[in-house]
Amino acid sequence: MRRKSGDKEKRIADAAIRVFGRDGYHGAKITRIAEEAGVATGSVYLYFRNKQSILQxxxxxxxxxxxxxxxxxxxxxxxxxxxxxxxxxxxxxxxxxxxxxxxxxxxxxxxxxxxxxxxxxxxxxxxxxxxxxxxxxxxxxxxxxxxxxxxxxxxxxxxxxxxxxxxxxxxxxxxxxxxxxxxxxxxxxxxxxxxxxxxxxxxx
Amino acid sequence: MRRKSGDKEKRIADAAIRVFGRDGYHGAKITRIAEEAGVATGSVYLYFRNKQSILQxxxxxxxxxxxxxxxxxxxxxxxxxxxxxxxxxxxxxxxxxxxxxxxxxxxxxxxxxxxxxxxxxxxxxxxxxxxxxxxxxxxxxxxxxxxxxxxxxxxxxxxxxxxxxxxxxxxxxxxxxxxxxxxxxxxxxxxxxxxxxxxxxxxx
DNA sequence: GTTAAAAATGAATCGCGGTTCAAATGTACT
DNA sequence: AGTACATTTGAACCGCGATTCATTTTTAAC
Known part of the structure; x- marks a missing residue:
């Protein structure tokens, strides 16, 4: 087995705050959020259902x-x-x-x-x-x-x-x-x- | 020759106010604005350079x-x-x-x-x-x-x-x-x- | 009535970006 | 030192909708 690294969710959330804040919800790209969080694009979807749910x-x-x-x-x-x-x-x-x-x-x-x-x-x-x-x-x-x-x-x-x-x-x-x-x-x-x-x- | 019907620009602008107001800028579809203005989709682009310029x-x-x-x-x-x-x-x-x-x-x-x-x-x-x-x-x-x-x-x-x-x-x-x-x-x-x-x- | 050129149309195009998923990787347990 | 399984990856997919453009319609001039 393997455990989730633990801080990824927080890293994604923090990055999302910055990217949403800077570019606005619609201007924000998932890829960019993942990048700023130091995570692969797909990983975002392990922690959040979709883009909207991150904002929620x-x-x-x-x-x-x-x-x-x-x-x-x-x-x-x-x-x-x-x-x-x-x-x-x-x-x-x-x-x-x-x-x-x-x-x-x-x-x-x-x-x-x-x-x-x-x-x-x-x-x-x-x-x-x-x-x-x-x-x-x-x-x-x-x-x-x-x-x-x-x-x-x-x-x-x-x-x-x-x-x-x-x-x-x-x-x-x-x-x-x-x-x-x-x-x-x-x-x-x-x-x-x-x-x-x-x-x-x-x-x- | 032929002259522009004249009130189309205003009809488009008014429709845009309603649609942008109701659905938000990103939720608003050009096709919908054209529809509410009683105009073909393409006609919008005779009067405005693009979506952004309508809002501007x-x-x-x-x-x-x-x-x-x-x-x-x-x-x-x-x-x-x-x-x-x-x-x-x-x-x-x-x-x-x-x-x-x-x-x-x-x-x-x-x-x-x-x-x-x-x-x-x-x-x-x-x-x-x-x-x-x-x-x-x-x-x-x-x-x-x-x-x-x-x-x-x-x-x-x-x-x-x-x-x-x-x-x-x-x-x-x-x-x-x-x-x-x-x-x-x-x-x-x-x-x-x-x-x-x-x-x-x-x-x- | 014919013609020419602008105006209008709306189906087709095309790029962007959210989402997916097959493959790779890491970890715990034996 | 291998197996099993969860996590992670990121390239590919796919739908949506802004924009385009070949075609049609309208009008004004002759």
Whole structure:
């Protein structure tokens, strides 16, 4: 007999992140992924059913990790809503901080999977959005957030804004330091753009 | 001799918007576009060099129109910065209000063109972002906007958030009425999520 | 009514790349 | 030091769909 070398699956997955991220799902060639993984073309099919399933696997893994973090934050009863929102934003950014390719994949190829609405990751994705809604709704109930904000729309606003900046950052990390991005997202979403009319200056 | 029937180019372009929007750039088949345009397959190539150039044409047209509106708004000396930002947001939403397919195209396939960084639309795109920055910077100088907001990041935040909601709206117009979206975007970006600590309740 | 040239057609072509599979290779056990 | 069987290989296969082009249709000029 003979045992699978063990790290091949991971090597293929990592290479796929880079190639999908660089060339896009359709531009990515299986042969290239195999090459970057240091593996024969056919070997890819020992670990994944087909091209599509590689992408599905990567997204399922990614969203599962994000989801775990969110669920943990959301259920903490002693955290105030504002901190929860901050931690969720941090959670997303932390996930990509060390891996620009993953960020590009995340931002660019999600539609690829969203289109047919299938796949394991879908469940985590909708769950995440609902979780965000609940946190906002909770904040409103506790009188910390504005009552005229629509929780579902707000969640999408934050998510969309974060995606866009993640994209810019991944394309040119120098021009968009993640720490600045992090700070600005929070500042804007919490405090808004306008200087309040009648109050002492609030902090960012 | 014989003259081109004249409306074929437009019929093809319109069909392309629908098919690209529905099936995505790579899922879209030329034969299908021709069919929906009521034209033979080969005719598509009388009006466009190839598939890619159809997408380029559509984006160039779209961004040109957006850009014209923005440039007009931005140069108005008598408008206050806040109104300018509002008008820019309105400009984007107006463009898609009557055409969900165009919105899907806009949101999903931009990366397709961004990837090789070429194409006529690129020029209008970067110009638009710079224009947004200038408006924000102007607002800060006039003391209307918070000075600690980074204009470039803010522009991307608004743009990303708008894209995401446009996407949700186009997928399910019922669940996300554009008027609500419009109002919420402005409310959040101007006023933020938090209830100000020491002030009379500000308006949305 | 005839002609000439452009416009339109759509079946055939052709290359690309995802997928397969017969052959080669490595490993454990005897 | 050989056998059995799982893993690995990569060249060949095959379908799909963008693009082409020989043929047909339309129109304008005479």
């Amino acid at each position: 696997y990567l997204f399922a893994k990614l969203w599962k990790e994000l989801h775990v973090g969110f669920a943990y934050v959301a259920q903490q009863a002693d955290l105030d809503p504002r901190t929860k929102v901050e931690l969720i934003i941090d959670g997303i950014l932390d996930q990509f901080e060390k891996n620009p390719s993953l960020a590009l994949l995340f931002v660019n190829e999600q539609t690829q999977l969203l289109r047919d609405g299938t796949g394991e990751f879908m469940q985590y994705y909708v769950d995440f959005l609902q979780l965000g809604e609940r946190v906002v709704r909770d904040g409103i109930r506790k009188g910390v957030f504005r009552p005229d904000v629509d929780p579902r729309i707000f969640t999408n606003l934050v998510f969309g804004a974060t995606r866009q900046l993640l994209h810019q950052w991944a394309r040119a990390p120098r021009q968009f330091p993640l720490d600045t991005v992090r700070r600005e997202i929070k500042a804007v979403f919490f405090g808004g753009l306008l200087i309040p009319l009648s109050s002492t200056a609030p902090r960012a | 044409y559509l984006f160039a047209k779209l961004w040109k129109e957006l850009h014209v509106g923005f440039a007009y708004v931005a140069q108005q000396a008598d408008l206050d910065p806040r109104t300018k930002v509002e008008l820019i947001i309105d400009g984007i939403l107006d463009q898609f209000e009557k055409n969900p397919s165009l919105a899907l195209l806009f949101v999903n396939e931009q990366t397709q063109l961004l990837r090789d960084g070429t194409g006529e639309f690129m020029q209008y795109y970067v110009d638009f972002l710079q224009l947004g920055e200038r408006v924000v910077r102007d607002g800060i100088r006039k003391g209307v906007f918070r000075p600690d907001v980074d204009p470039r990041i803010f522009t991307n935040l608004v743009f990303g958030a708008t894209r995401q909601l446009l996407h949700q709206w186009a997928r399910a117009p019922r669940q996300f009425p554009l008027d609500t979206v419009r109002r919420e975007i402005k409310a959040v970006f101007f006023g933020g999520l938090l209830i100000p600590l020491s002030s009379t309740a500000p308006r949305a």
